[in-house]
Amino acid sequence: MQLGTLYGISVGTGDPELITVKGLRYLQQADVVAFPAGIKGKAGMAEQIIAPWVQNQQATLALDFPYVQDNVTLTQAWEKAAERVWRVLQQGKTVAFACEGDVSFYSTFTYLAQTLHQHHPQVKIEIVPGVSSPAAATALLGIPLTVQKQRLVILPALYTVHDLERALDWAEVVVLLKVASVYDQIWPILQKRGVLERSWVVERVTWPEQQIYADLQNSPTLKLSYFSILIIHVQP
């Protein structure tokens, strides 16, 4: 029997209409639609985003990816998820894995695909690109992400606060992901640099409850959701 294909599908940042035409076609043609399992019994982000598109006859597969930094636990989860996907592909069925934002941009899919490839290199994996959070946030703000010769640095802030000063020295535009839990540490650095006026936090961009915090001069602390992004125009 021919093996099924695994598709990694970018589903955009929240608004279900941000999925691409190709992504939607692959998603709806798949035998099985997979996504990261939510926590505490709630549907995960990708699962919520694709809810309007999944067909009644499609099977779903919620895969567990724990929110921890411990490599052993993470590797075990990727192995288990890859094994579950493999069992479906072995039956000749296709699997579409829905990924919030863009699939190649700080995404769990990368680890799933790598693990599957390691154990079963014969499996065909196809990736559909999509709308990432920096693209969605700048569109909402009505500002360009970059123009002309501007240099852009993107940092996953949770792990890289120590790199921020260097990024501000070097780039004209700095984007911080995973900023929620370190926002209070970052604010004094932005204040010292005089860039708070040209900084924006966008929370849950393209969701109905999306929130923009512009001009952060009076916001030394913010209680933010994990799904928050900070954009800094370093130069006026």
Ligand SMILES: C[S@@+](CC[C@H](N)C(=O)[O-])C[C@H]1O[C@@H](n2cnc3c(N)ncnc32)[C@H](O)[C@@H]1O
């Ligand atoms: C694991 S990364 C996933 C990035 C995602 N693949 C993308 O293309 O944007 C999670 C981080 O992306 C950012 N992010 C993802 N979706 C977002 C949204 N809807 N609104 C604001 N930030 C978002 C946040 O900084 C969050 O902490």
